Amino acid sequence: MTNEREHGAADTEPTTTASKRWLSTPVILKSVKRHVSRDPGLVVPFMVVGLFVAFADWVRMRDPIPASASDGLSQTFSVQYSVFPMGTARTARRVAAFVDLRLPYLVGAATLELLVVVAAGVAGWLTITRALDVERCRSSLARYLGGMSAVTILPWMLGSPSIDVESLVFGALLFLIFVLVLVRIFLVPGFLAADNRVKTALWKSVRASSGIRVTLFWLLTLFGLASWALAQIPVAGGLLSTVVVGPVHAISLAVVVRQTRMENAAERNG
Amino acid sequence: MVPSRRRFLKLTGLAATGSLASTVAASDSRSTSATEYDWPMDRYDPEGTGYNPAASGPKDGVKVAWSHDSTGWFRGTESPILLDDTLYAVGEGLLALDAETGAKKFGHPGPYQSPPARSQSSVYNTDTLAVGSSAGVFGLNASGGFGLPLTETQFGVERWNQRYETGRFFFSPADPVAPVVADGAIYTPIPGENDIAALDPDDGKIRWRTTILEDDTASADFNRPAVKDGFAYVTNWPNGVTALHTDSGEKHWQRDVDEQLLLPPIATEAGLVVPSRGVVWLLDPNDGTTLWKRTLDANATESASAVADGTIFVTDERESLHALDLETGETLWTAPFGGATAPVVADGVVYAVKEGYSLVAFDAETGDKRFEFQPPQVPLSAPVVGDGVLYAVNRERVIALEEAK
Numbered sequence A: 001m002t003n004e005r006e007h008g009a010a011d012t013e014p015t016t017t018a019s020k021r022w023l024s025t026p027v028i029l030k031s032v033k034r035h036v037s038r039d040p041g042l043v044v045p046f047m048v049v050g051l052f053v054a055f056a057d058w059v060r061m062r063d064p065i066p067a068s069a070s071d072g073l074s075q076t077f078s079v080q081y082s083v084f085p086m087g088t089a090r091t092a093r094r095v096a097a098f099v100d101l102r103l104p105y106l107v108g109a110a111t112l113e114l115l116v117v118v119a120a121g122v123a124g125w126l127t128i129t130r131a132l133d134v135e136r137c138r139s140s141l142a143r144y145l146g147g148m149s150a151v152t153i154l155p156w157m158l159g160s161p162s163i164d165v166e167s168l169v170f171g172a173l174l175f176l177i178f179v180l181v182l183v184r185i186f187l188v189p190g191f192l193a194a195d196n197r198v199k200t201a202l203w204k205s206v207r208a209s210s211g212i213r214v215t216l217f218w219l220l221t222l223f224g225l226a227s228w229a230l231a232q233i234p235v236a237g238g239l240l241s242t243v244v245v246g247p248v249h250a251i252s253l254a255v256v257v258r259q260t261r262m263e264n265a266a267e268r269n270g
Numbered sequence B: 001m002v003p004s005r006r007r008f009l010k011l012t013g014l015a016a017t018g019s020l021a022s023t024v025a026a027s028d029s030r031s032t033s034a035t036e037y038d039w040p041m042d043r044y045d046p047e048g049t050g051y052n053p054a055a056s057g058p059k060d061g062v063k064v065a066w067s068h069d070s071t072g073w074f075r076g077t078e079s080p081i082l083l084d085d086t087l088y089a090v091g092e093g094l095l096a097l098d099a100e101t102g103a104k105k106f107g108h109p110g111p112y113q114s115p116p117a118r119s120q121s122s123v124y125n126t127d128t129l130a131v132g133s134s135a136g137v138f139g140l141n142a143s144g145g146f147g148l149p150l151t152e153t154q155f156g157v158e159r160w161n162q163r164y165e166t167g168r169f170f171f172s173p174a175d176p177v178a179p180v181v182a183d184g185a186i187y188t189p190i191p192g193e194n195d196i197a198a199l200d201p202d203d204g205k206i207r208w209r210t211t212i213l214e215d216d217t218a219s220a221d222f223n224r225p226a227v228k229d230g231f232a233y234v235t236n237w238p239n240g241v242t243a244l245h246t247d248s249g250e251k252h253w254q255r256d257v258d259e260q261l262l263l264p265p266i267a268t269e270a271g272l273v274v275p276s277r278g279v280v281w282l283l284d285p286n287d288g289t290t291l292w293k294r295t296l297d298a299n300a301t302e303s304a305s306a307v308a309d310g311t312i313f314v315t316d317e318r319e320s321l322h323a324l325d326l327e328t329g330e331t332l333w334t335a336p337f338g339g340a341t342a343p344v345v346a347d348g349v350v351y352a353v354k355e356g357y358s359l360v361a362f363d364a365e366t367g368d369k370r371f372e373f374q375p376p377q378v379p380l381s382a383p384v385v386g387d388g389v390l391y392a393v394n395r396e397r398v399i400a401l402e403e404a405k
Helices: A002-012 A025-038 A040-062 A103-132 A138-158 A168-184 A188-193 A198-208 A213-231 A237-268 B004-024
Strands: B062-068 B081-083 B086-090 B093-098 B104-109 B117-119 B128-133 B136-141 B158-163 B180-182 B185-189 B195-199 B206-211 B226-228 B231-237 B240-245 B251-256 B272-275 B279-283 B290-295 B306-308 B311-315 B320-325 B331-336 B344-346 B349-354 B358-363 B369-373 B389-394 B397-403
Touching: A025 A040, A025 A213, A025 A237, A040 A103, A040 A237, A103 A138, A103 A188, A103 A237, A138 A188, A138 A198, A168 A213, A188 A198, A188 A237, A198 A237, A213 A237, B062 B389, B081 B117, B086 B397, B117 B180, B128 B185, B180 B226, B185 B231, B195 B231, B240 B272, B306 B344, B311 B349
Parallel strands: none
Antiparallel strands: B062 B397, B081 B086, B086 B093, B093 B104, B117 B128, B128 B136, B136 B158, B180 B185, B185 B195, B195 B206, B226 B231, B231 B240, B240 B251, B272 B279, B279 B290, B306 B311, B311 B320, B320 B331, B344 B349, B349 B358, B358 B369, B389 B397
């Protein structure tokens, strides 16, 4: 099984002798397409999560606890990029709405929010490890979920940071720095799923993104835009956003991480 | 290997169960109970009478019992509300003070503009305050959530907001109308639209939304609704009076009057009191027919009226405050009083703030002037009456006035 996948991948992806500079956005997306054609099971985890996200949207709209449209859905244009693969739900629940809730409502609502994140995390981890064909272990799952919690739950609880910038130049500079940071940490989920420690995953992501920053920029922009655009679709937006963007994002991570691993192995072998 | 699929399904099932339980859980218990001195919304009650039969205020003169002026961002002009031992004032944010001492309980800056209205919630342990702004209605935690250490910031104040997509403002955003809470719903006109809506106090969702002026492309200028016995009554400029079923929003009746309607109606046992620029009507609440009509030499455009013990207290905004018999519309007394006001009544005393600078107290029986009080700052809001104390917002401060000894 492993060998078949490795051989199959070699037909469609840059070989060990090729630099990852060949990893342009179309190449990665074509590779994702071939992965899915060869192994349709790769989309199953996010399909399940998509249904769960749609269910969560349905519950949020009907239960008596305050909910609102997700950030960005009401805007003319938005890039809903998440470092860890997941879609954009149509509804969201602000943390302030949990304060002073009666206990049954608090437990129910908190469980729902937590499980949406955990389910997306598990789905991302399953998809990446399956596409990478690496052994699954608890440690990598724990690190993956830990990392995902840090970048999704903490901002949710603390509120998204916002800065009022009056200078256009300074604003553009801040935006550039923000995008550069996102590009540099783009591959962190992939390395975490490949059982790297957080510090190592971060370092490897920074190193591996060298030379393909533009590619990664276009990828994150594409995922963010697609996630936002699909979520706009009434009723099924959360489902579609998760089912489409989640697997593509996760497999893209696997494609780049695999290429990096192959290059590193080639370097080691001289 | 991790048994992730089984665990995932198990956790999913738990979430589904928990969430559905919160969806269907019926809770008969409500949040905090009211006390007899509570002044839970603008104009005291859903009917809009401005009269609390249990309250009493100063009668022969006032002195400042306390003054809170230490909250830098606070700038208010609207009446406060009183819930148990807490006074809530709105002015570029929500300010909660100890009604006894004026000590600050919490403050939360925000775009809030109208007087709040207390609504009890079936999902929260604490009340929700519905507050209007030109952008919509906000649901705020009456307990203030909790303060973040080492900061002045409150967390968990804003539970929900029902923002409206409005685009019909011709000059500037419409002034928000104070929400009215009755029978487990929040009733509010939608600024910039021709609609009245009923909101769920738990999550702010719209239960119904009814267009009052179907053919008018310009936004209607609504006044505070009055709610009584399953009907919401609303007047709007220029001439419309409408009665809506509170359970469905369906129109019960609608009529025009031949005067400009810029003042809120009051729902009473005798009928619906509809003050206009120069005329006061009493309408049959069942079909809107006129029971009596009283013409005054008036130009009332910014005031509100009060009803207490069978008497209507209404200003002509020229030179007099009138007491009219609720059953007949006949004048009981007329007292010198120039300017706009929104009088309130308690224990036989009418408290009316003249043009936002002077509080005047009248004997409700005779119209005799009992005292006048002018604060150093303007404007002074209409007061609310508690247990022997008047509370008012006075620009950058909130004050309590007690009997001068």
